[in-house]
Amino acid sequence: MNPLFETSAEVTPDILFVDCRHSLKDKDLGQRLYEDHHIPNAIFAHIEKDLSDPEKISKKIYGRHPLPAVEDFINFLQVNGINSDTHLVAYDDDGGVYAARFWWMLNWIGHHKVSILNGGLKAWQKSGNHLENTRPERKRGQIKKKPGLVHQWKIAEISAWIESEKNIDVGLLIDARMPERFNGEVEPLDLKAGHIAGALNRPYVDNLEENGYFKSPEKLRKEFLEVLNYTNPASVVHMCGSGITACHNLVSMEIAELVGSNLYVGSWSEWIQHN
Numbered sequence: 001m002n003p004l005f006e007t008s009a010e011v012t013p014d015i016l017f018v019d020c021r022h023s024l025k026d027k028d029l030g031q032r033l034y035e036d037h038h039i040p041n042a043i044f045a046h047i048e049k050d051l052s053d054p055e056k057i058s059k060k061i062y063g064r065h066p067l068p069a070v071e072d073f074i075n076f077l078q079v080n081g082i083n084s085d086t087h088l089v090a091y092d093d094d095g096g097v098y099a100a101r102f103w104w105m106l107n108w109i110g111h112h113k114v115s116i117l118n119g120g121l122k123a124w125q126k127s128g129n130h131l132e133n134t135r136p137e138r139k140r141g142q143i144k145k146k147p148g149l150v151h152q153w154k155i156a157e158i159s160a161w162i163e164s165e166k167n168i169d170v171g172l173l174i175d176a177r178m179p180e181r182f183n184g185e186v187e188p189l190d191l192k193a194g195h196i197a198g199a200l201n202r203p204y205v206d207n208l209e210e211n212g213y214f215k216s217p218e219k220l221r222k223e224f225l226e227v228l229n230y231t232n233p234a235s236v237v238h239m240c241g242s243g244i245t246a247c248h249n250l251v252s253m254e255i256a257e258l259v260g261s262n263l264y265v266g267s268w269s270e271w272i273q274h275n
Contacts, residue, residue: 001087001112001113001114001115002115003103003115003116003251003254003255004115004116004117004118004214004255005089005115005116005117005118006118007117007118007119007123007124007126007127007129008127012087014085014086014087014113015086015087015088015089016041016042016043016081016082016086016087016088016089017038017039017040017041017042017043017088017089017090017091017117018042018043018044018045018088018089018090018091018099018102019033019034019038019039019042019043019044019045019091019092020045020047020051020090020091020092020098020099020101020102021033021034021092021093021094021098021121022046022047022048022092022094022098024189027047027048030044030046030047030092030098031044031046033093035133035135036133037131037132037133038131038132038133039091039121039124039129039131039132040130040131040132041136042091042136043080043081043136043138045076045090045102047065047098047101047244048065050068050073050076051065051068051073051098051101051102051105052064052065052066052067052068052242052243053066053067053068053069053072054066056068056069056072061270061273062265062266062270063242063243063265063266063267063268063269063270063271063273064189064190064241064242064269065101065242065243065244065265065269066265066266067105067108067152067243067265070109070145073105073109074109074143074144074145077141077143078140078141078142078143079140079141080138080141081136081138081139081140081141082141082143083141083142083143084111084142084143084144085113086113086141086143087113087114087115088102088106088111088113088114088115089114089115089116089117090102090103090114090115090116090117091116091117091120091121091124092120092121093120093121093122094120095120095204095205095207095208095212095248096116096117096118096120096208096214096248096251097204097244097245097247097248098244099116099117099120100116100244100245100247100248100250100251101243101244101247102114103115103116103247103251104247104250104251104263107150108150108152109145109146110145110146110147110150111143111146116214116251118213118214119211119212119213120212122212123212123213151262152262152263152264152265153237153262153263153264153265154264154266155264155266155270155271155274158173158196158237158264158271159275161173161198162196162197162198171228171231171232171235171236172200172227172228172231172235172236172237173196173198173199173200173236173237173239173264174199174200174201174202174227174236174237174238174239174246174249175195175196175199175200175201175202175239175240175246175268176202176203176204176238176239176240176245176246176248176249177195177201177203177240177241177245177268178203178205179201179203181193181241182195182199182201182203183195183201189241189242189269190241190268190269190272191272192272195268196239196268196271199239200227202224202227202249204240204245204246204248204249204252206223207220207248207249207252214252214255215252217255217256217257220252220253220255220256221256221257221258224252224253224256224258225258228258233253233258233259233260233261234259234260234261234262236253236261236262237261237262237263237264238250238261238262238263238264239263239264239267239268240267240268241267241268241269242266242267242268242269242270243263243264243265243266243267246263246264246267247263250262250263
């Protein structure tokens with residue numbers, strides 16, 4: 001399925017929009033914005049409560065946004081009326097950063113009918129579509145985890161890659177943070193500044209046009225091929241500060257038909273707890 005959903009596309013009955021708006025500075029801002037206005041019939045996915053679980057799973061060990069237990073995530077989806085045939089379209093108001101995390105997590109559990117609204121909420125409004133502030137009532141859904149989760153890279157595998165002088169499994173480790181954080185010039189969120197030795201920097205904002213839409217598949221493919229330098233896309237591992245913006249690079253490679261790259265969920269905020 002195409003990772004992007006355009007505002008010009010038909011909204012069929014099987015489509016359910018998912019509001020993923022969030023702010024790292026105000027963790028409940030997305031919830032308040034959703035309650036004030038959202039795409040009709042959309043549900044809300046909280047980055048800190050639904051798409052990660054730092055309360056239950058120690059962020060001091062696994063990073064700032066550790067994945068929730070699979071069973072908890074499935075329950076969240078079922079409570080919100082999601083079935084195996086539901087086409088989920090995630091959106092936010094920040095270039096698709098948080099929507100990309102939702103997109104990856106649905107693929108993680110084997111549900112591939114998921115897209116990101118290209119251009120986000122601004123594009124929806126610009127196209128003349130209306131918003132509402134009522135919460136939809138939905139019957140409990142029947143979605144289930146498909147056999148075999150998508151592999152997510154662990155800290156031990158990254159450590160082994162470094163110790164082997166980057167000769168095993170991982171072809172490239174790509175960091176999605178902004179250059180000033182990658183280079184250790186500033187660090188507003190984590191305890192240490194810098195990056196994992198051997199990682200390359202591809203800031204997630206480079207995937208977007210100035211208007212907030214994703215670049216064309218052709219542009220993304222050209223740019224990522226320059227970064228990959230003949231590396232097999234399936235041996236690429238993405239990281240960032242806590243496994244959020246890394247998903248933006250991952251989905252951008254999928255848009256560019258460079259398929260099969262991987263995610264290191266714990267990312268820098270986990271790495272520095274152990275190194």
